[in-house]
Amino acid sequence: MQLDRIDFALLDALRKNARLPNKTLADKAGVAPSTALERVRRLREAGVIQGYHAEIDPQALGIGLQAMISVRLERHARTDVAAFDTYLKTLPEVLSFWHVAGGNDFLVHVAVRDSQRLRDFALDAFTTRKEVAHIETNLIFSFQRNARLPTPPR
Template structure:
């Protein structure tokens, strides 16, 4: 949980730069935000301890991992219960093809983000793994042709009037 999510200008700049490039050398980051490297390092530690910076990662080319086809699968499960939602979430996330699981409100209960080798692999996953589950009453699939995401998200609280 994030403690006191209000950030000053320096913290916002640090978060922004780390989102753009988490491997930026401390000295360079400190220069960009206008503080000493030791101050910058301490601020990063504080941002981590407060839960605002939750980790660092590497972006990987999905095709090089045999995931040339991506798809979104919207699924409904029954009977709805906290235990079943939790179990399906964990079991879906453990499937090698599943890259992310979202629990939803509205018409669908889950959104699964898949990465598979090809359309035949996607079909096999849907028929053999998803359709075989008795709790799934319905699902629909959309193949992703392309997708983009923002590398550096802004603090919307800081933008509010």
């Protein structure tokens, strides 16, 4: 799907606030409300807009600590990667994860109550897995999502 200036304006506005009323969204993109509505529908159907999310205060849920855990697998066999990917999806402490290239194979963003729970989680969830060779944990002191849309290629 080829995106134009209007699409980028709509996506930028939605990235900053996905709850904008359609009239406000149309004003920000400089188009009629009916055009904005149709464009957003088309962007959703094409899979450009993949979902809408609420940013929730972790402390309101009793989460006092977040960490990024780097995981290196024992082997890079497709079956091991797929098994570990599937396993991560079952862990409620895992907020998100990335399969990456480099010195490690996965970066896993986790949220837990406190440092004791992080220690227990890392030991129970990762070191017991046969496909895991090494883990390294980095505490997250703060998190900020960039609300700006990435600059489109020229």
